[in-house]
Amino acid sequence: MTDSSTVLWMSGNEAIALAAYEAGVKVASGYPGTPSTEIMENLSRYEGVYTEWAPNEKVGLEVAIGASFAGVRALATMKHVGVNVAADPLFTASYTGGRGGLVVLTADDPEMHSSQNEQDNRNYAYAAKLPMLEPSDPSEAKTLLKEAFELSERLDTPVLFRITTRVAHVKGVVSKGEMMTSAATCGIEKMPAKFVMLPGNARNRRKVVEERMGELRKIAETDEYNRVEAGDRKRGFITGGVSYLYVKEAFPEATVLKLGMSWPLPEEKIKAFAATVDELFVVEELDPFLEHHIKAMGVACHGKDCIPNQGELNTAIVRKAIDPGSAPKLFSAPDLPMRPPNMCAGCPHRGVFYNLSRMKDIFVSGDIGCYTLGFLPPLSAMDSCVCMGASVTIAHGMAKALGAAGKGKLVSVIGDSTFIHSGITGLINSVYNNSASVLIILDNRITAMTGQQNNPASGCNIKGEPANSIDLEELCRAVGVKHVDEVNPHDISACKTALKTALDRDEMSVLISRAPCVLIPEMKKAQHIPYLTTTENCSGCRSCVQLGCPAISWTPLTPEEAEALGYKKKQKGFAVITEVQCNGCGQCAALCKFEAINRKGE
Amino acid sequence: MGAIGNILFSGVGGQGILLASEITAYALLSAGYDAKKSEVHGMAQRGGSVTAQLRYGEKVYSPLIEPGKADILVSFEMMEAARYLPYLHKESKVIVNTQQIKPPSVAMGQVAYPLDVLDAITSQGIQVVTVAAFDIARDVGEVKAANVVMVGAMSNFLPMAAEVYEEIINTRVPERFREVNIKAFRAGRQTSS
Numbered sequence: 144m145t146d147s148s149t150v151l152w153m154s155g156n157e158a159i160a161l162a163a164y165e166a167g168v169k170v171a172s173g174y175p176g177t178p179s180t181e182i183m184e185n186l187s188r189y190e191g192v193y194t195e196w197a198p199n200e201k202v203g204l205e206v207a208i209g210a211s212f213a214g215v216r217a218l219a220t221m222k223h224v225g226v227n228v229a230a231d232p233l234f235t236a237s238y239t240g241g242r243g244g245l246v247v248l249t250a251d252d253p254e255m256h257s258s259q260n261e262q263d264n265r266n267y268a269y270a271a272k273l274p275m276l277e278p279s280d281p282s283e284a285k286t287l288l289k290e291a292f293e294l295s296e297r298l299d300t301p302v303l304f305r306i307t308t309r310v311a312h313v314k315g316v317v318s319k320g321e322m323m324t325s326a327a328t329c330g331i332e333k334m335p336a337k338f339v340m341l342p343g344n345a346r347n348r349r350k351v352v353e354e355r356m357g358e359l360r361k362i363a364e365t366d367e368y369n370r371v372e373a374g375d376r377k378r379g380f381i382t383g384g385v386s387y388l389y390v391k392e393a394f395p396e397a398t399v400l401k402l403g404m405s406w407p408l409p410e411e412k413i414k415a416f417a418a419t420v421d422e423l424f425v426v427e428e429l430d431p432f433l434e435h436h437i438k439a440m441g442v443a444c445h446g447k448d449c450i451p452n453q454g455e456l457n458t459a460i461v462r463k464a465i466d467p468g469s470a471p472k473l474f475s476a477p478d479l480p481m482r483p484p485n486m487c488a489g490c491p492h493r494g495v496f497y498n499l500s501r502m503k504d505i506f507v508s509g510d511i512g513c514y515t516l517g518f519l520p521p522l523s524a525m526d527s528c529v530c531m532g533a534s535v536t537i538a539h540g541m542a543k544a545l546g547a548a549g550k551g552k553l554v555s556v557i558g559d560s561t562f563i564h565s566g567i568t569g570l571i572n573s574v575y576n577n578s579a580s581v582l583i584i585l586d587n588r589i590t591a592m593t594g595q596q597n598n599p600a601s602g603c604n605i606k607g608e609p610a611n612s613i614d615l616e617e618l619c620r621a622v623g624v625k626h627v628d629e630v631n632p633h634d635i636s637a638c639k640t641a642l643k644t645a646l647d648r649d650e651m652s653v654l655i656s657r658a659p660c661v662l663i664p665e666m667k668k669a670q671h672i673p674y675l676t677t678t679e680n681c682s683g684c685r686s687c688v689q690l691g692c693p694a695i696s697w698t699p700l701t702p703e704e705a706e707a708l709g710y711k712k713k714q715k716g717f718a719v720i721t722e723v724q725c726n727g728c729g730q731c732a733a734l735c736k737f738e739a740i741n742r743k744g745e
Numbered sequence: 746m747g748a749i750g751n752i753l754f755s756g757v758g759g760q761g762i763l764l765a766s767e768i769t770a771y772a773l774l775s776a777g778y779d780a781k782k783s784e785v786h787g788m789a790q791r792g793g794s795v796t797a798q799l800r801y802g803e804k805v806y807s808p809l810i811e812p813g814k815a816d817i818l819v820s821f822e823m824m825e826a827a828r829y830l831p832y833l834h835k836e837s838k839v840i841v842n843t844q845q846i847k848p849p850s851v852a853m854g855q856v857a858y859p860l861d862v863l864d865a866i867t868s869q870g871i872q873v874v875t876v877a878a879f880d881i882a883r884d885v886g887e888v889k890a891a892n893v894v895m896v897g898a899m900s901n902f903l904p905m906a907a908e909v910y911e912e913i914i915n916t917r918v919p920e921r922f923r924e925v926n927i928k929a930f931r932a933g934r935q936t937s938s
Contacts, residue, residue: 152774154784177786256785280781280808313808314770314782388806459811471813476830477865480856482757482848484793516791521853594786688853693792696847697854716854723888 151317155310158281158317159248160185162288167324168192168218169243170210172203174564175593176222177257178311179250183220184596187605196596196605199531199564200225204232204247211241211301212338214327216292223251223264224530228565230267233301235340237271238348240299242327242334244292247273248304250311253428254455257592259511259530261454263429268303268406269436272352274359275303275406276368279387281315287368287403289323294362296326298355305405307428309385309455360407368403371416378465379420381413381433381444386426386456393462408433410440417442424449424465428456486516488694489671489726491658492585494632495556497690497730498639499524505552505646506541510534510566512558513592513660514585521691525556532557532565535573535582542578551646553580559615560590560598567618573651574623581645581652584615585632587660595662619653626652633658635733661726671727673743674720679709680739681717687731687740694724695731749802750778751810752899755829756821757846758795761892764918765819766797768896771913772905773801783808794825819899821878821892822846827862830869837871838902842878842895874898874936881932887922890929897933907934 153161159182163171171194173183187194197203200221210217221229226249233247249267252258268275276291278284284306291302336344363369375396382390383402390399400416402408417423417437423444425434434446449464450456463470486493496517499507509515509525510533518525527537534555542549557566562584570582590596597603602612619627626648630641638656645652659666688697699716706712720731720740732740752769754762766782773780778801785795798810812831818839820826826841833839841863851858867873876898882891893914900910907930914926 150774152770152780180786309783309808312784312786314780314784315805315808316774316779385808388808391806457809457811458807473813473831474833474869477827477859477862479824479828479859479862480848480850482792482794482825484758484791485849487791513791520849592791685854691849691853693849693852696852699854699857 151319152314153281153317154181154312154314155278155281155284155306156181156312157185158285159288159306160189161317161319162285163218164189164192165320165322166244166289166292167216167322168292169215169329170207171195171218171220172197172206173220174198174200174203174225175590175596176225176250177593178252178306178308179220179222179225179248180593180596181311182248183605186218194605196598198599200229201232204229204236207245207247208232208236208239208241211243211245213243214325214329214332215243216325217241217243218246218248220248221250222258223249223262224258224260225249226264226267228531233267234271236301237273238340238345238352239338241295241301242332243325243329244295245301246288246291246295246304247301248306251305251307253307256308259528261429263432264303264305265405265432266430269432271303272356273301273303273406274298274404275305276403277305277384277405278310278403279383279385280310281313282317283403284310285317285320289320290368292323292325298358300355300359305384307385356407360410363404363407363409364411366404369409369412370401371412372399372401374398376420378422378424379416380424380426381416381437382426383433384428386428386461389456389458389461390426392458393465402433405432408436413437413440414442417444426450426456426461429453483519484516485519485691485693486513487661487726488692488724489661489728491587491632491656491660491728492517493522493690493692494635494638494730495583495585495656496522496524497635498642499554499556501639502642505554508534508537508541508553508555510555510557510561512561512585514556514558517556521689531561532569535566535569535580538580538582539569539573539576539578542580550579550649554583554642554646555580556583556585558591559584559586559588559600562615563599563613567622570619570624570653571622579649579651581642581654583654583656586615586655586657589660589663591660591662595660615655624651624653626650627655628652629655629657631658632656633728633730635730671725673722673725673727674729674732674740675722675743676718676720677739677741678717678719680737682737682739683710683714683716684737685718686734686736687718690731690734692731694721694726695719696721749800749805751815752799752817752819753810753815753829753832754797754799754819754821755825756795756842757825758792760821761889762795762797762821765821765892765896766799768893768910768913768917769899770799771917772900772903772909773799775909775913776905779803779805781805781808794828796829817899817902819895821895824848824859824862826873827865830866833866833869833871835870839866839871839873840895840898840902841873841875842891843875844877844879844891876933876936878933881936882929885925885928885932887925887929890922890925893926893929894933897930898936900930900934907931
């Protein structure tokens, strides 16, 4: 039972921000990415911590490494795929270590709630030879993050801290803790043998890394991160992260070895635990990471022979995997129309994708952001989506492969934030290596999908204070693009003309689609004058419906109903705009040839 | 391990499910329970189906409700209630906002909205309470308060007194929305008591 007067109710991400503050973190840098974003957002509200949105995860981690070199505690946050971007500094920071404690937080997304893959970043701990701590819930996240900074300074190592969606976006009870300070002193200290990773120095540091792993193994054996919870020994479970919670609910009577440190593993402790149980189960989400290393110790166990290696686990999945007969009989849901996510009413991206959907034979290489929803019907105007920045580069690769057959057919689409993240290097390549395609930069002023974070093109920093705003047009011209045009995406016909002109060129063209996200605060505050339908004028042509705007819906009619309403008998229905949902963008009005859609009051 | 209560909130991104589940969570915490709540952010919030899963008891481990174990389902949209039928058991209480939000295939006219969708739940003998939360919220002066109307309707199935929820609204909701949310809560609480 809890005492409501002293407890805090926090998400894992809020708890981690509080823990970073209490741990005495002085510099934190990150790039937004679900499910990690709220850590930096929350941390930016604490006094005495410098926080920033970096243009990408590699930059963010390098900033944190720099702060650590200067002798302060530093944190870099990113989603799982962001670690791929930051992997270059990560692997060498393992050699350098730092001065102030350095924690690299990876927020993994099993089940791909909001991601393009579900890679298991525990593998990075093994590959980069770094310790990894992994909490099960917000309360433990808070405790472990503070310990991560202590461990980092004690062993002179960056510490990987892995959470998953069901830690990041789970709320639970946490409590405030003591403020801590770094053992390091802030200042310039030259340590070339440690900080300058030329081969001669790096070979020496390589040895240090192995010695450090030995020390870490000892810590794994004795530290409270890894604890045995006594219970029935018929079945024993080794588990960590959220999987621990599911094991505790599915098999409350069983003994459990709970690993708060996913790497390195406590070999002696694992062997001793295994010897006390009749049957050993390793329960983990995604890869058989623990299982493989435990089997390599010569310990027999069950693992992915029964536990799924794809998607999230939960209590029911764990119980059923181990006791197949235990599955309860469930009611089955009726067949229902799916409800996929959609671009917002008034979203500027819709105008661009509407035009792209009307162009025959083009290939649209997309990117990562809200605009990836341009893939979904009815617009269905995206043909590839791989990773951040891969829109313009894939178009370039296709252009080189297709030669003349690709002329006028290759369009890439990227958001402002993603363009700055890693699109600009691809654009430099397209110009330098001379390919002709059209890059559309959807400049809505914000990093929208993750919840409207500012970026270097927004004109504001993480705290909303004024900051430099990149001139995207000048930037594109500076890298050598000769044709840079700007278009208002809500103006459907101007957008069409601009696209056509750009596709006709034999050189690289950039089209900047410029209109703000409807979810940024000034747009939310603005009084939008909605558009309304004059239904008696509607001819049932469905032009507006084809936009797929959530504010527009179609009412089907039988011939009798159509006649009764004064329509022609053959009219199949009419469109209606839901006034409260309309954000007044006017894209639908431009498509209506029958005066059936007009701005309210006009 | 003592009994765990499971409340599943379902609806459409943008309906205020997070605030509704927050108010409920704070009410449970002030009654002395441990609690955990799982939310969905990111891609799923752009008008898609969303849920919040709230579990409470003496000690809660998993943040996720098991299928067949939801004691209360609060659905902010009519069709979304039926989507989570596999989470229900015979004694579940279902509180449904009868508001209908058309998913893309319905808005495009490809399929019809399943108007008889609640029969799928009631035909299993499960108690369903319908609430015209959108209309009630409009009558109290703010359509966006439909979520708090639903909290009010749901609160009849939990042991805490109305004052507990009202105290939370008074301390946790921005001042300019407090009065209308208190009205919305009271109107909701009257619907099914």
